[in-house]
Amino acid sequence: MQFGRTTLSKFVIEQTRAQHGELGALLIDVAAAVKTISAMVAKGALAGHHGALDSTNVQGEVQKKLDVLTNEAILRHCEWGGQLAGMASEEMDDPYRIPEQYPRGRYLLVFDPLDGSSNSDVNVSVGTIFSIFARSTAGHAELDDYLRPGAEQLVAGYAIYGPSTMMVLTLGTGTHGFTLDRESGNFILTHADIRVPADTNEFAINTSNERFWEPPVQRYVTECKAGKTGVRGTDFNMRWIASMVAEVHRILMRGGIFMYPKDSKDPSKPGRLRLLYEANPMAMLIEQAGGAASTGRGRIVDVQPNALHQRVPVILGSKNEVERLERYHRDFDDGSDRPFVSPLFAERSLFRDEPRT
Numbered sequence: 001m002q003f004g005r006t007t008l009s010k011f012v013i014e015q016t017r018a019q020h021g022e023l024g025a026l027l028i029d030v031a032a033a034v035k036t037i038s039a040m041v042a043k044g045a046l047a048g049h050h051g052a053l054d055s056t057n058v059q060g061e062v063q064k065k066l067d068v069l070t071n072e073a074i075l076r077h078c079e080w081g082g083q084l085a086g087m088a089s090e091e092m093d094d095p096y097r098i099p100e101q102y103p104r105g106r107y108l109l110v111f112d113p114l115d116g117s118s119n120s121d122v123n124v125s126v127g128t129i130f131s132i133f134a135r136s137t138a139g140h141a142e143l144d145d146y147l148r149p150g151a152e153q154l155v156a157g158y159a160i161y162g163p164s165t166m167m168v169l170t171l172g173t174g175t176h177g178f179t180l181d182r183e184s185g186n187f188i189l190t191h192a193d194i195r196v197p198a199d200t201n202e203f204a205i206n207t208s209n210e211r212f213w214e215p216p217v218q219r220y221v222t223e224c225k226a227g228k229t230g231v232r233g234t235d236f237n238m239r240w241i242a243s244m245v246a247e248v249h250r251i252l253m254r255g256g257i258f259m260y261p262k263d264s265k266d267p268s269k270p271g272r273l274r275l276l277y278e279a280n281p282m283a284m285l286i287e288q289a290g291g292a293a294s295t296g297r298g299r300i301v302d303v304q305p306n307a308l309h310q311r312v313p314v315i316l317g318s319k320n321e322v323e324r325l326e327r328y329h330r331d332f333d334d335g336s337d338r339p340f341v342s343p344l345f346a347e348r349s350l351f352r353d354e355p356r357t
């Protein structure tokens with residue numbers, strides 16, 4: 001029985017009264033899309049949705065059937081209501097124009113319909129990430145309307161399709177989690193005002209890329225792995241789910257740090273994750289929960305986008321660890337750090353406060 005509990009609809013309607021219900025109505029449509037996707041994903045192999053298509057998306061990644069179907073689900077649920085000026089997605093090369101038969105509003109919806117989709121074939125949590133901006137006037141959005149720094153986001157959120165389906169949202173006043181009650185079909189507020197602890201002993205990074213990382217990241221991870229015997233003086237634990245939504249969710253629940261830093265694997269890409277519909281919404285959610293989200297050299301939400309599918313380095317989570325990594329980047333950039341040479345690390349304590357040689 002869920003009487004007396006706060007549903008997502010009640011929460012967003014109360015929080016968005018100042019926008020004359022339009023933003024609330026849009027979020028209710030996003031939640032409807034999420035419920036559709038949750039049902040699709042939960043059917044697993046029974047639905048015949050698994051596997052790859054012949055197509056690739058604009059970033060050259062092989063599209064899965066579910067990538068395309070979940071993209072369609074969001075377009076169809078959100079295009080008709082009259083709140084949107086346009087939509088953009090990881091799965092579409094160009095912004096989506098609201099069809100002429102529907103009215104246009106002033107909001108822009110940007111999303112990754114199924115993040116971590118390679119995990120759906122192996123029954124590991126996947127998610128949907130989204131972000132909402134506003135134009136000053138209603139009408140068709142142009143490309144430039146989407147190229148706004150994350151600091152201008154009005155709403156950011158994700159849905160996680162795991163053992164339970166949850167939606168985690170911020171409208172700029174804290175980060176709040178809602179759990180889908182499958183019997184009633186309602187999202188119920190179960191995690192009000194989530195807080196990320198400032199300290200953590202848990203890091204997440206794809207260490208197979210270690211040789212491509214910049215020295216500050218190599219330094220940080222080497223120190224974590226040295227545990228009690230190194231400069232940190234404490235043991236660290238590592239996790240890598242390869243599903244950003246699941247990693248961010250873990251960090252919101254119990255702290256941690258997630259890194260997909262800049263690397264030299266493909267010099268044309270300044271990171272793996274996309275700024276507009278992966279990094280920015282997660283950065284806003286983490287900051288609103290008291291954590292930090294950085295490129296290593298500044299807040300993610302301050303990056304001025306110059307392309308829809310632009311990539312960015314991502315370091316987010318518990319504040320004190322993110323700040324430590326920013327410090328390591330500064331030390332490296334201003335030369336006050338010596339080049340990181342791993343074999344010398346244990347004997348020479350390269351990073352202790354010793355006189356420089």
Ligand code: F6P
Binds near residue numbers: 244273
């Ligand atoms: O779309 C990006 C993504 O799937 C994230 O969800 C995840 O964190 C990352 O890529 C996984 O990267 P890798 O394949 O290097 O482990």
Ligand code: MN
Binds near residue numbers: 116
């Ligand atoms: Mn993604």
